[in-house]
Amino acid sequence: MADLFEILIGNEEEKDYKKKSVIAQGITGKFGSFHTQQMIAYGTNIVAGVTPGKGGQKFENVPIYETMGEAVSATGAKISIVFVPAKFFKDAAIEALEAGIKLLVAIPEHVPVRDAMIILDLAKKKDAIMIGPNTPGIIIPGIIKIGIMPATPFKPGRIAVLSRSGTLMYEVSHNLSVANFGQSVSLGIGGDPINGTTVIEAFEMIRKLPNVDGVVVVGEIGGDAEELLAQHIIDSKFDKPVVAYIAGRAAPKEKRMGHAGAIIYGTYGSAESKVSMYAKANVPVAKRPAEVPMLLAGKLDGKKG
Amino acid sequence: MRLLEYQAKSLFSEYGIRIPKGLTSTNIEQGRKDASVIGFPFVIKAQMAVGGRGKAGAIQKCHNFDEFELKYPEIMQKIVKGEKAKAILLEQMQEYKKELYLSLFLNRSKRCYTVIASSEGGVEIESVKNQIIREVGLGHVDKNTAEEVANAIGLKNNSIEEFVNLVQKLSKLTIEKEAELAEINPVAVLNDGTLLALDGKVIIDDNAMFRHEELRKFQEVSELEERAEKSGFSLVELDGNIAVVGNGAGLVMSSLDMLSDHGGKPACFLDVGGGATTETVYEALTLISGMKKVKGILVNLYGGIVKTTTVATAFIKAYENRLIDIPVFARMSGAEADKSKEVLKNSKTKMFDTVEEAINAAVIGVNKSG
Numbered sequence: 064m065a066d067l068f069e070i071l072i073g074n075e076e077e078k079d080y081k082k083k084s085v086i087a088q089g090i091t092g093k094f095g096s097f098h099t100q101q102m103i104a105y106g107t108n109i110v111a112g113v114t115p116g117k118g119g120q121k122f123e124n125v126p127i128y129e130t131m132g133e134a135v136s137a138t139g140a141k142i143s144i145v146f147v148p149a150k151f152f153k154d155a156a157i158e159a160l161e162a163g164i165k166l167l168v169a170i171p172e173h174v175p176v177r178d179a180m181i182i183l184d185l186a187k188k189k190d191a192i193m194i195g196p197n198t199p200g201i202i203i204p205g206i207i208k209i210g211i212m213p214a215t216p217f218k219p220g221r222i223a224v225l226s227r228s229g230t231l232m233y234e235v236s237h238n239l240s241v242a243n244f245g246q247s248v249s250l251g252i253g254g255d256p257i258n259g260t261t262v263i264e265a266f267e268m269i270r271k272l273p274n275v276d277g278v279v280v281v282g283e284i285g286g287d288a289e290e291l292l293a294q295h296i297i298d299s300k301f302d303k304p305v306v307a308y309i310a311g312r313a314a315p316k317e318k319r320m321g322h323a324g325a326i327i328y329g330t331y332g333s334a335e336s337k338v339s340m341y342a343k344a345n346v347p348v349a350k351r352p353a354e355v356p357m358l359l360a361g362k363l364d365g366k367k368g
Numbered sequence: 369m370r371l372l373e374y375q376a377k378s379l380f381s382e383y384g385i386r387i388p389k390g391l392t393s394t395n396i397e398q399g400r401k402d403a404s405v406i407g408f409p410f411v412i413k414a415q416m417a418v419g420g421r422g423k424a425g426a427i428q429k430c431h432n433f434d435e436f437e438l439k440y441p442e443i444m445q446k447i448v449k450g451e452k453a454k455a456i457l458l459e460q461m462q463e464y465k466k467e468l469y470l471s472l473f474l475n476r477s478k479r480c481y482t483v484i485a486s487s488e489g490g491v492e493i494e495s496v497k498n499q500i501i502r503e504v505g506l507g508h509v510d511k512n513t514a515e516e517v518a519n520a521i522g523l524k525n526n527s528i529e530e531f532v533n534l535v536q537k538l539s540k541l542t543i544e545k546e547a548e549l550a551e552i553n554p555v556a557v558l559n560d561g562t563l564l565a566l567d568g569k570v571i572i573d574d575n576a577m578f579r580h581e582e583l584r585k586f587q588e589v590s591e592l593e594e595r596a597e598k599s600g601f602s603l604v605e606l607d608g609n610i611a612v613v614g615n616g617a618g619l620v621m622s623s624l625d626m627l628s629d630h631g632g633k634p635a636c637f638l639d640v641g642g643g644a645t646t647e648t649v650y651e652a653l654t655l656i657s658g659m660k661k662v663k664g665i666l667v668n669l670y671g672g673i674v675k676t677t678t679v680a681t682a683f684i685k686a687y688e689n690r691l692i693d694i695p696v697f698a699r700m701s702g703a704e705a706d707k708s709k710e711v712l713k714n715s716k717t718k719m720f721d722t723v724e725e726a727i728n729a730a731v732i733g734v735n736k737s738g
Contacts, residue, residue, distance in 0.1 A: 175576035228618020321617025
């Protein structure tokens with residue numbers, strides 16, 4: 064599989080080290096234009112935008128193209144962030160992957176599961192990575208922000224944050240930053256049933272990174288991602304401290320709690336099931352976001368001692 | 369969206385899957401007519417989107433009119449796991465020799481569909497023994513796989529071909545209707561070896577509904593939930609008296625948890641979506657103002673990019689228009705928090721720095737007001 068951090072940062076010999084080119088699909092929409100401005104302000108190297116019918120124009124000095132094919136040939140970018148509405152996501156994503164994009168950050172919420180699965184299949188064939196859909200994106204604080212997250216909660220540091228929820232990723236990262244735990248990366252897994260990059264895959268990407276001292280996993284009810292992750296931590300002998308948070312303990316069964324993926328069937332997807340598996344993997348679970356830094360401090364101290 | 373049994377069965381029928389003769393009614397007058405058409409004996413089945421109906425007495429056999437007059441109203445009033453009966457299905461009774469389990473299910477962690485089958489159906493999936501599971505990608509089941517499964521669950525003679533047909537029809541339905549689950553439990557093996565779908569459970573991907581106008585007729589949402597959907601909100605009504613509002617599903621769930629931990633009772637889960645504007649917050653307050661049980665509102669917004677003053681303006685407007693007059697306990701992060709506090713100083717909205725403080729105040733405040 065393509066290496067996420069290689070795509071995002073590159074190596075020191077490269078001219079565009081820490082300045083990787085990014086294309087914004089749906090750059091002229093209300094949402095896309097606002098967040099493109101925010102990303103540029105953060106220092107992300109947005110080199111092109113795509114909006115059919117607006118090719119040849121510019122937005123914030125960024126050239127707009129008709130198709131992803133043209134945008135990629137003109138810029139050589141390997142990263143794309145997709146802002147188009149859910150209905151049009153599939154076509155936009157196919158265009159991006161066919162044009163040679165290696166990292167697709169899929170922002171839209173409400174993408175049909177079938178479309179996400181089709182894109183995931185294609186991404187695998189093209190050796191590309193998809194993050195999302197229904198993700199706030201990914202940020203390496205101080206270096207690159209590809210997403211819709213506000214900049215303020217994030218500080219550079221050595222903790223990796225993986226989250227199934229957007230605003231909780233901000234909340235938890237903010238709590239960590241205030242407690243002097245900056246982040247090496249904060250990555251939104253997405254709130255949908257099917258994730259382009261699963262929590263386990265993200266763990267494997269992080270495992271190799273030298274600048275990660277600990278991992279915080281922000282989860283929620285629904286599915287069995289947390290249970291499988293706990294098993295994976297045990298099986299793969301993951302040796303960095305891990306702390307978790309799970310939202311939705313008070314949620315009723317069989318009700319979709321906002322996110323398409325946040326629903327409990329029977330005991331499948333319940334918070335109890337997740338907490339008990341985490342306990343087996345020796346992963347403490349915070350009761351509220353503000354408790355995360357305390358538990359993390361405990362784990363890191365424990366490791367030193 | 370989870371379809372009721374009779375709705376799932378109407379889809380089955382559309383795809384050529386055999387179902388027992390049945391009729392659906394919502395009152396006993398219609399029920400009597402249905403009973404004469406179907407003829408005794410038949411089964412009376414409450415239509416509700418939960419499992420365990422049989423055990424709860426929401427499915428019963430009926431042999432004559434006297435029994436019918438007693439059982440129809442009884443079953444109509446059944447509440448199982450908090451769900452009321454939405455309709456009553458009367459269905460011809462069947463003789464059969466065996467019950468199988470069959471489903472196509474979207475496996476989230478494997479990120480593909482799976483066919484699950486068993487020779488021991490008729491109980492809830494958690495208790496189904498000897499499950500045969502095959503991964504089938506995007507849901508298409510080829511003939512070889514279907515035959516392999518038929519053999520693995522011990523089918524013989526004409527039942528094998530019947531089963532292969534059944535699986536392929538169910539697969540077609542799953543793909544075309546974008547179902548996350550299509551389950552037939554049990555599949556009855558009749559004395560002549562043919563198969564019949566005795567029950568049906570289908571869950572459609574809500575996010576795909578925009579291209580399934582034909583399924584709209586099955587959609588049942590409360591008036592409030594429908595209004596919320598129009599505004600792009602997610603709303604789940606709950607039993608308590610404190611409305612919980614925030615931006616982002618995870619954040620609202622988290623607030624719900626903390627409120628419950630502090631002894632508060634949430635009246636609803638309301639996610640106004642990623643961003644928060646004066647308009648969205650005002651619309652959220654409008655929705656909540658229609659919920660009589662609500663005694664207070666807890667607001668937890670992680671603005672970041674959003675200015676809190678934008679949101680404070682919505683509260684002021686809501687009080688001015690007499691939309692609400694109950695207390696609001698709000699935590700908002702984002703720019704201009706001090707200014708917002710100043711703006712709201714003399715209103716019934718109290719601003720707090722942390723969500724914990726807001727929750728404490730909400731629980732105390734609402735309990736005081738009785």
